[in-house]
Amino acid sequence: MSNPDTKQKYQHVAYYPGCALEGTGHAYNRSTRAVGKALGLELDEVKNWNCCGAMEVKNIDPKLQTYLSSRVMSIAANQMGAKVVMAPCNGCYHNLKKAEYDLAHDAESREVTQRLSSKAGHETYRAGQLETIHALDWIKHGIGEEELKRRVRNSLRGLKVANYYGCMYTRPRHIFPEKDQGPGSESTSKPHFMDDLLAAAGAVNVEFPLKTACCGGAHTLSDSDISTKLVLNILRAAEAAGADVIATECPTCHSGLEMHQVRAEKVLGQKTTVRMLYFTQLIGLALGLSARKVGVHENVSESLELLKEKQLA
Amino acid sequence: MTSLAIVEAKLDAWPAEPDGASAARSLLALAEEVLEQWILARGETPTKEQREGFRLLALHRQGAQGDPSFNACRETCREIAYHYNLLNLQPDPQLDEQRQRMMAMLAKHLALFVAGKMQSAKLGEFCCSSRALRTASA
Numbered sequence: 001m002s003n004p005d006t007k008q009k010y011q012h013v014a015y016y017p018g019c020a021l022e023g024t025g026h027a028y029n030r031s032t033r034a035v036g037k038a039l040g041l042e043l044d045e046v047k048n049w050n051c052c053g054a055m056e057v058k059n060i061d062p063k064l065q066t067y068l069s070s071r072v073m074s075i076a077a078n079q080m081g082a083k084v085v086m087a088p089c090n091g092c093y094h095n096l097k098k099a100e101y102d103l104a105h106d107a108e109s110r111e112v113t114q115r116l117s118s119k120a121g122h123e124t125y126r127a128g129q130l131e132t133i134h135a136l137d138w139i140k141h142g143i144g145e146e147e148l149k150r151r152v153r154n155s156l157r158g159l160k161v162a163n164y165y166g167c168m169y170t171r172p173r174h175i176f177p178e179k180d181q182g183p184g185s186e187s188t189s190k191p192h193f194m195d196d197l198l199a200a201a202g203a204v205n206v207e208f209p210l211k212t213a214c215c216g217g218a219h220t221l222s223d224s225d226i227s228t229k230l231v232l233n234i235l236r237a238a239e240a241a242g243a244d245v246i247a248t249e250c251p252t253c254h255s256g257l258e259m260h261q262v263r264a265e266k267v268l269g270q271k272t273t274v275r276m277l278y279f280t281q282l283i284g285l286a287l288g289l290s291a292r293k294v295g296v297h298e299n300v301s302e303s304l305e306l307l308k309e310k311q312l313a
Numbered sequence: 314m315t316s317l318a319i320v321e322a323k324l325d326a327w328p329a330e331p332d333g334a335s336a337a338r339s340l341l342a343l344a345e346e347v348l349e350q351w352i353l354a355r356g357e358t359p360t361k362e363q364r365e366g367f368r369l370l371a372l373h374r375q376g377a378q379g380d381p382s383f384n385a386c387r388e389t390c391r392e393i394a395y396h397y398n399l400l401n402l403q404p405d406p407q408l409d410e411q412r413q414r415m416m417a418m419l420a421k422h423l424a425l426f427v428a429g430k431m432q433s434a435k436l437g438e439f440c441c442s443s444r445a446l447r448t449a450s451a
Contacts, residue, residue, distance in 0.1 A: 167385040189388055209392040209415050213422050214385040216429060226429035233425060237418045240411070 003141070003184075010133070010142030014082035015043035016072055018092035018251075019051055025089065025251025027295030031280035032088050032135055034294055038287045039151065041142050046076050046085065052095040062102075063112040069099035070113045073132070074125035088135035088280075090168040090250035094175070096132040101175040103127040134169065135280065136193040136249055137186075145200035153288035155202030159310050161282070162208035162243035162274070163194040164234065166215060166253040194249055194279050201286035206241040210234050215256045224260075228267060231260035235272040244306060247279045254278060258300040275303035285312045317428045320347055324424065327417035333409035337400035337416065341369060344393050344420040348372035351383075351427045354436035367394045386426045393419045 021029035036043050049072050051057070053065030073096060076082040087093040102109040104127035117124040133141075139148070170176060170188035179186045186193050191212065195205045213234060216227030235257065238246050248254040257276050264270045276299065284294035291297070291313035296304055307313035315323075320343055330336040345368055349359040352375055364370040373390045377383040396416035400409060430436075 167388075171384060171387075172381065189391060207415075209396065209419055210389070210422060212388040213419075214389075214426050216425075223429065223432060226425065226432065230422065230425050230429070233418060233422050237415065237422075240414055240418065 006141045007144070009084055009131075010041065010086075010138055012042040012044065013133070013138060013142075014076035014080055014085040014130075015045045016049055016052075016076070016085050016087045016092060016096070017045065018049075018087060018089040019054070020089050020091070020251035020255075024255040027298035028088060028251050028254065028278045028280060030293075030295035030298065031278055031284050034289055035139070035280045035284045035287065038284065038289060039139070039143050039148075041138065043086070044080060044082070046072055047079065048075065052087075052092045054091055054095065058095070063109055064116075065095060066099045066102045066109045067113045067116040069095045070103060070125040071117070071120065071122065072096065073099065073130050074117065074123055077125060077129040078123040082130065084131045084133060086133050086135060086138045088249070089252065090134075090166050091252055093132065093134045094168045094171075097175040099125075100127055100130075100132060134249070136197070139197055139283065140193045145196055148197060148200040148283070152201055152286045154286055154312060156198065156282060156286050156310075156312065157202040157204075159203050159282075159312070160206050160242050160244045161198055161203045162206050162238035162241055162246045163198065163211055163279075164208070164238075164246050164248050164253060164257070165191045165194065165212050166217075166248075166250050167212055169249065170212060194247055198247055198279060198282055201283050203247075203282065206238075206243045208238060208241050208243065210237045215253055215260075217252055217256050224263065225267075227256065228260045228263045231257055232264040232268065232270055232272065235261055235264070235274055238274045239272060243274055244310075245275050245277050245282070245303065247282055248276055249279050255300070261301065275306055276301040277303055314350060314353070315346060317347065317350060317424050317431075321421055321424050321428075324417045324421040327413065329410040329413050333400040333404050333413060336413045337397045340413070340416045340420050341367075341393065341397050344390070344423055345369050345372060347420070347424045347427050348376055348390075351376045351431065351436075354431055354434075365394070367397075369394060380430075383430065386423055389419055389423050389426065393423070 017029050050068055053068040058065040076085045087096055114124050170191055173188045179188050199205055216230035254276055261272055281294040291307055304313055352359045360371050360375050362371040364374060369390055373387060396412055399412050
């Protein structure tokens, strides 16, 4: 059951899509917007947003990454007057949370952010001005399972789903103080928000022990074979668990699973048939939106036949 | 010490055993061996301690010291421990084969993850980044 204040707060949030949602993760962007509209949740895109610093900047200069993420939060808080910013990408969500933590706990991070913000000519973001949430929090607390169930027009009944959260949604634990707070909060060891929402939409969640396992994303360019093997093991585990579909909530994880599925077949001769869909696509379908409206045609993983077979498209 | 490639091959070919508890012990031992390799490659002695009743979790903690990104396999280790408990404490003839299969896949994931970490840390025995070759040429 969602807290009424939180529910109210999440009805209208600043939206930070991040770089991936304008490229390989466009289907996630499309389906997130479509689901928000269908549920009456408003998104106000952060104006003139920049990269969160992702992994590349963070690896070279973590303080610069903190500044880059703080600029996004400064625009949302100081120029748009937002109280909440929603980032659907695990990398963006993680980086904004990390910046929030660093600005609250590290004087040097505050000093660097202050200096770069002045140089760039915008107001400095101060820790605590904004709450950063993930798309899962947004729907889980902004709508809730009961309301979602009420709005389902085309149940996902019969669709077996393995929920894959990846390793950045809950790690490191100290930057997510709102998690592990007992009933109603997300768990860092066994996340369940996606499971809860998709169950409310009628899906059958399978027991999937690799839901937070590393997909080798960091090795994708430097050592593709390791990434392919890690992804292949995740795909096989999902199939062994009986899943038709792996539901994702991060564009990097999603494209990694899709691309290495193709590569595993080409390079290792190992074919898997489980399909990948963003959780927002599945919720959109359950709400009665068309497959096209939620961007199923934009996925690399071909799932239209399966969706037709399940009478979801 | 069994090489990671052999551990992977053993896990790939894991035959479901009728005795789930015995299989769980063997799978747990293989997972521990994987973490021992990471710790030995870093020039440390693998701990004999336990955390929450599992040496595997103590080894993971030791392996993550000074390398927070190693925590990306923390939940994999915890899931291995969970499956060990299921096979030992809640045996179920209808479910145990699947549990063994999942536990083997989890242990394989750990082996793949550690292989990747060793390669990027240039600690493994891999072609041009082979520690043996580098040591010999030094």
